[in-house]
Structures are given as C-alpha cells and as structure tokens.
Amino acid sequence: MIIAAKEKEKAQKLAAQRKIAESVSRSAPTSRAASPVRGAPVKGAKGIKKVGPSTPLRGKVGAVDQRQLDIAGLNLETKEEPQVEEPPPKMSLAKEKVLEEAKKVLAAEEQSGRRGVSLVVIGHVDAGKSTLMGRLLYELGRVDEKQRTANERGSSKIGKGSFSWAWELDGTIEERERGITMDIAQQTLETPHRNITILDAPGHKDFIPNMISGASQADCALLVVDAATGEFEAGFERGGQTREHLLLVRSLGVGQVIVAVNKLDQVGWAQERYDDICSQLKPFLVHSGFHPAKTHFAPVGAMTGVNLVNRDGEEAAALNKWYKGPSLVDLLDMLQPPTRDITAPLRFPISNVFKGPSSGTGVSGRICSGVVQVGERVRILPGDESAIVKSIETEEKPLPWAVAGWNVTLYLTAVDPIHLNIGSVLCPPTDLIPLASVFTARIIVFDIQVPILAGTSVRRSSSVSGDTAKPCKLDRASGSTIKKNPRVLTKGTSAEVQISIRPASMSGYGARPQPIPLETFATSKEMGRVLIRRSGETIAAGIVLDILE
Template sequence: MYQRQQTTPNSFLFDSKLSEVTPEGQSGIGTSRSGEYEDGQMFDMDAVESESIFTRSIQLISSLLVYFRLSQLASIASTPVTPKKTRYREETKQLINLVVVGHVDAGKSTLMGHLLYQLGYVDQRTIHKYRQESARSGKGSFAFAWVLDETEEERSRGVTMDVAKTSFETISKRVVLLDAPGHKDFIPNMITGASQADAAILVINSARGEFETGFENGGQTHEHAMLLRSLGVGQVVVAVNKLDTVDWSQDRFHEITTIMELFLTKQAGFSHVRYVPVSGLDGDNLSDRIQSSHPLAKWYSGPCLLELIDTFSAPPRASEGPVRIVINDVFKMTTNLLSLSGKIESGEVEAGDKLYIMPTGDAAVVKACSNDNGGAVDICMAGDQVLLTLNGTFEADTIHTGHVVVSGGQDVLMPCRHFVARIVVLDIAPIVKGTKAELYCHSLCESCTVVKLLSSINKGDGSVIKKKPRFLAKQMSGIVEILTDREVAIEAYTKCKALGRITIRARGKTIAAGIVERKLS
C-alpha cells in the first residue's frame, strides 16, 4: 500500500493501492502499474507519475525564465551610464502637440484639411483631384477630409479610423496636428492620439439634432471631453462647426456654448474654455477673421480658429529627465534594425545613444533620429514627435505600439504587471473586486483585472473614507490594485506623468480614469 497525496480536479485525497500487472511468461520489465481510488476505480500510476514529472518540469522551466528575466533587468539597471550634459536646441517657435477630437461626423477632418489648404500646406491641384475623386465616389463634400483621411478604407467609409499626423506653423507655434477618430469603435485610437497632446480642439456639429446626438448618452462629445481631461490635456478650444447650416444663428451658438461650458468646467474639470464659430466646409473663420459683410459679423467679432491655436502654451518639457519614448508605430523590423515613431516624454536622444526597449528588455543603439519636420537632426528632445532608427538584435513581432524606449542604469524603467492606482469611477456600473477591463496608458492597451479595492477616498483631500469597500460606484474615488495579463511599461505618476496616467474601459465604455501610485511587481 502506497499513501500518496494528490490534488485532482475534484480536489480530494485518495489512498492508492498499487499492484504490478505482469503478462504471463514475462518478467517485471516493461510492466504497467495501476492504483485504486478509495471508491474502487482504477487509475494508471505511470500516467500519474508522468503527469507529475511534466508538471514539475514546466514549473522548473517557468522558474528559470523568471530568474533569467530578473537577471536581464538587473543587468540593465546596473549598466554604467555616462552622464550627458543637457543640450539646448535653438527654437524660434514653441512646439505644440494638438489633437482634434469630437463626435463622428462633426467635421473634424474637413475642418483641419481646409485649414491646411488655406495655410498653403496643400496645393490647389491636390484639392482639385480630391474633389473629382470624392465626387465620383458619391462623397463630394469629403474633398478636404481626404487631406488627412488617406487610406482607401477611411475614404470609402467616410470616417477617420486611425490618428492622422501632420504639422503646420502659426505666428509663434510649430504645431504637430493629431486628427483623432470620432467613431466609438475607434476610441482606443483616439486615446492614443490624445495621450500625446498638449492641447485640443473639440469639434461640435451645430446642425439641428446633431449636437444633441453627439452630446447625449452614447455620443462621443461627452466621452472625448472626459478622456481629454483624464489624459492630462488642460487647454481646449471648442470649434462650433457647421454653423452655416443654421444660418449662422447666434441663438444656436449661445445654446451650444452654454451647455458645453457647464459640462466642461463643472463636470469635466477644465478651468478655461474658449469657443469659436466656424464652417469647415466653406472655410469661414478658420485662418482669417470673417469680413464685415459676412452674416457672422453681425454678432461675432472675435478671433478666428488659427489665432486661438496660436495662443496655446507649451507645457514644461522634461528634457533633463531619463529617456522615455513611447512607441506609437513600428514601420520596419528585421533581426538587426528597427524603425519606429514615437513621442519623447522625457530626456533627449541623439545618434550613438544606447537605449533599451521595455517591457522586452532589448538593447539598441540609435542609428538616426528625426523630428516632425522630417529631416535628420542632431538631437531630439522632450515633446518631439520622432522617427528613430535603431540597431540591435530583435526577434520578429516582439516590439509593438505601447512599448517604451528608455535609458539604462539607475534610470531604467522596470516593467510590471501589478500596481496600485488611484481612480475615479465614471460609469454607472460599479467597480468590484474581480472586474475585468482594458487598461490604457500612453499608447498601450492591455487586458487587466481589478484584484483589490483597498479604500474609497475623498476626492478633495485624498483622505480615506472606508477601507476595503465592497464596490466603487459612479463618481467615487478609490485606491485599487490592478493586475495586467502581461508586463507593461508604466511608471508612477510622480516619476513620469505621461506614463502614469491610466484609463480603464470595459463593455465599450470608459469606466474609470486615474493615476499609477506605485508598482508592486
């Protein structure tokens, strides 16, 4: 009789009665062994032991992988890094990363495409071509939108699907324009665009019934505004578009701005919002103020859209901090070369710098870098949208959007799966222990689980209201523990704001937003 303790799918203990079964005329070599559960049923002892050996082997391999992973990260963290003196680039204009958001069909792409045309960034021949092609496809009014909606699918569907990126200049600013999608199916892409922004234009469709559809439940005007604020965008201009469809009505403009002002300042938390009446299709009040003969001149004498864009201020840049470059796209990847685009959230880079890509830990050396102007530059700095070419040893399909390029040594960013966050609940459905969701932070998206509710807190002073609450309801704030399915490159908000802001979505809705307080593992 052998006594063995085994955890089975039913989680019970059994006594195994082992006996050797030897075919007649054969020795014990090659015999099979069987056992008997307490209920009399037989089992194959060899299969049990084989399964046990297999399980132990898997556990050993997993332990070795964890050991090698920790050794890899420890090696990166202990790598000596030669201190670099911060360099300053001569700038004649401030850099502004500007995202354009709003409900689907608000006219975002048409508005900005027409502005680019008026500024001379798109020539007459191109617009003439777009007018002919869009008319043939039955979308004659989409010619200016095609300046930014460049893919065949976007043009055939008539909606922006990904973030279009271009640049232009005002009198005092160098603007990187991020045209974000408005359809609810592409909210993840909108978050990617907004997470890179210093300021925003929120486009409103003022046509009768259209503003109401975009603002009420299910409309993206409301969600986009909340996302902007949770992602740290504090400067916003509301472009009240398509006002020509209501004969440039002052009453309609006042109705919309009154509703939006109450929502944006009292609920979303913006401190100062400016409004401008425009027509993206006709190009009115975009790059120049309207003439005195224009119907709008009867009641509006304020600045045009371009003038308001020029008033945005650039936030402080962390050029002296450790290198943190969020990857927004990977263009080319071979075994020894990687080309990517991203935004430098802190630090500065130049050719020859040795960097690391997290969470994979791949080492790389900068071969070349260029900023949003498209030309190679000696140095790229915090705030820049960059194109990087890196040399290294890379495995196919291992580096993606949402990974982060970092410096080594004591400044390295350690990836994690488990962290503590301070959140505010935005959805009607409460958050409970075990809530499954998608975590958004900078350009990454990863499945996650809320594994603990540590406390509910006062939104004003952060004091604890209740420890270990059973749930967090809408508008409640709390401290929670979150576990992601895979390692992610994030940081505490106090170390890097851009890598410490999080948005949590589930069931196609934004359910919470907050900041990373500390990483656990």
C-alpha cells in the same frame, strides 16, 4: 519462305540502328569538347571569362539522367551575392553635450516666440474634424491648389465630393471609401507664434484605442462639435463620443482645450444655437477638470472656411453681425506649451510600428522625457531586447538628436521587428523604466451604468487586461478615506484601488502576467497615468500611486 524474308528484313533494320547509335557515340566527345562547360574559364578575344552554370551534358544515347535535367531547367543554381550589412552608426556627441545643445535650441525658441506644441483633434464621428483641418491647412498655405484639385476630383469620382477637404488627412483607401477617420493622421502647421503638430484622431467608437494613442502624444486638444440640428445632442448624450473624448484627453494630462462649433452655416449662423451649445459644454468641461481660463470657444464653418483664419466675404456676413471674437487660428496661436523635462531619463512610448523605407524598422511617438540621439543604444521594455537608433526624423527631416516633447520617428537597427509593439517603451539600458504587474492607483469613476465591484475585469489599454481589488473610497476634495473596502464604486466616486495584470493566456499552468512599463505619478506625470476600460467603454481614469510587484 515468307517468314524467312520477314526475319531477314528485321535483322537489317536492327543493324541500321546499331550503326546510327555507334556514329552518335563516336561524335559525342567531339561535341562536348567544342562547347564550353559553364563555370570553367574560357579563353576569348579579350582574355579569360567565366561562363555560368548550364544544363547537364548528354552522354550516350539512353544514358541521360532525366531528373538532373529537370532540376537544371528550374535555374535553381544561381549564385547568391553576399549581403553586406551596413554597420550601425555611432554616437557623435556625449549626453552632456546633447543636453547643452538642446537647452540652447529651446531657449532660442522661447526668445523668438515660435514654440512647438502638439494638438489632438477630437470629437464625435462626422463632426467634421478632418474636413476642418484639411481646410485650415489650405487656408494657411500648407496645401497647394494642385493638391486641392486632385483631392476634389478623386472624391467626386467615388461619389464623396463633400469629403474632399478630409482627404488631405484621411490618406488610406479604406478611410476615403468609408468616409471616416480610422487611424491617427499627423500634419504640421505654423501660426505667428507656434509650430503646431496636428494629430487628427478618429471619432468612431470602434477606434477609441487609436484615439487614445493620439491623445497620449498631445499637449492640447481641439474639440470639434456639430451644430446641426440634433447632431450636437447625439454626440453629447450618453453613447456619443464628445463626452468620452473630453474625459480621455483630460485623464491623459491635457489641460487646454479649444472648442470649434462647426457647421453653424447649416443653421443660418444662429447665435442662439451657438450659445445653447456653449452653455451645455462649459459646465461639463469644468466637471471634467478643465480650468475655465484654459477653455475657449469659436464658431466656424469648415466647408466654407469661415472664421478659420478670417471672416471676410459674403459667407461670413451673418456671423459678423453678432460675433466679434478671435478666429480659430488666433486661439491656436495662444496655446501654451507645457514644461519639458529633458534632464530625466529617456522615456519613449511607441505609438506606431512600421517598416522603414530602406532598412530597419520605424517607430513613432512623442518623447515623454529625456533626450535621444543617432547611434544611441536603447532598451525595449517589456522584453529583453535592445536596438540602436539608426536615424531620427520629424516631418521627414533628419535630426541628429531629439528631446522631450517632440513628436518624432526613430528608425531602429540591430533588432527583430517582432520585439517592437505599440505600448512598449524605449529607455536607456542604464536607467530602465519599472515593470509592474500589481500597482495601486487613485481613480475617478466616470458616468457609468454598471458600478465597479471588487474583482471587476478591466483593461488598462487596448491590449492589457487586469482585475481590481481592495477598493478604498476617498473624499474628492480632501483625499481622506471615507470608507474602506466598499462593495461597489459608483459614478463620480473617487477611490484608491489595487490593479493586478492578468496573464495573456489562461490555458497554461502557472501562467505569469506580462508586466507593463509604468512609473508613479510623482516620478513621471506622463508615464504615471492610467485609463480603465470595460466592454469598450472608458469607466475610470487616474494616477499611479505605488508599484507593488
């Protein structure tokens, strides 16, 4: 009897469950019809509107597709809006018209007396290069009081209050925390007769490739040396960067240099210390190839601002007792811009690559020769890619065109950024720059410990490796051959060598070298110079005589 009662109770429960399931089944169609299906047109008070996608609807109990519900819950079914690509700009002027306008602008600059020149600031680490330029910008009104106060507070917060002036050029977090310049910083200033583009180069030996990148864009150089006891000697002796920086800028075509003897206030503005530093630097400058008429010296105090623009105030009283020469700004105002070749084909070596503010990729550098305008198609060498110049800027000001000698930023479109590299050259598709894998060069060997042997592995730049072969020792005065195939090339030697570029990877069978854009020195002075480095040291420099392959 008890078993029969339990079976009857179980049967009643099953019947109740069936009734509930049937009622839900009958009401399901009504609920589906009542709620609108997303994606279908629905009439409302103001007409027909679209409703977006929703989760899948439930059918009969137990028949729900759980996988479909899970995917719908991720909201992956969003409608993608098509991206409308902006058409590239078109050239508005013919090349002949651009050349005419460029000649008029350059002639107007010549007539007004305010000509443009680029200046690279070089010197040993901690000589005060960035501090000097930051204080000079402030003295000339390029940095306002609000910015100066912000830099002073920020540097004091991290315990580097003495670097407050340098913060105007050292803008990255790592540079400010470490207290050293690591990359090229660019600023502009105006003197009565010059518009000067400043390229503040790093002084640490680990960042020599960045220093070379800045020096390759410069017309003149400002060498900053530390007059503090023992500091000048540390930078000028072997291993210091004062010597190497001077040799590098001279090898890259810079012929004018101003020497700022900084931190003289730390030695009481002693004239004997200033004269001692000048007496050591002058012979080396002449030996490096600088003409004495194009080298000038000035004692300065970067932190106090003494002799940057003037020598007023009590802080300059000790200096005024013995120095009556020009200030640093006076010397900068006398720099002579070189002649620009605007009729030659465009040659634009890329010094930096970065993402543009909106679309496109930005490349910066100095135009070595020729002209470029917005909408022009340019070829990127080495490689087989081209791009269109979307816009041109200098000092964040847009330009319709730019000419040789200008430091500009080009924003490119219609090109994958992977094809843009530092060291690549932009040129016209109709007048390509030669690509060389084997070339001959006339070099001068610097003050090195280990001589150069035939087959020595060298680097032309920070990314291109090569081997020297077939050296020929020359007479430095006449250029005539002294000895063919010498075993070694020692310091101070002038020689003609053959340099072969090595493949980037030696693992593959039959790997070919990646040629580099080069021109002979007779064709282009800017594109015909080479620097040879070995084990992080610049060992030689020279000019390209001939391209063999």
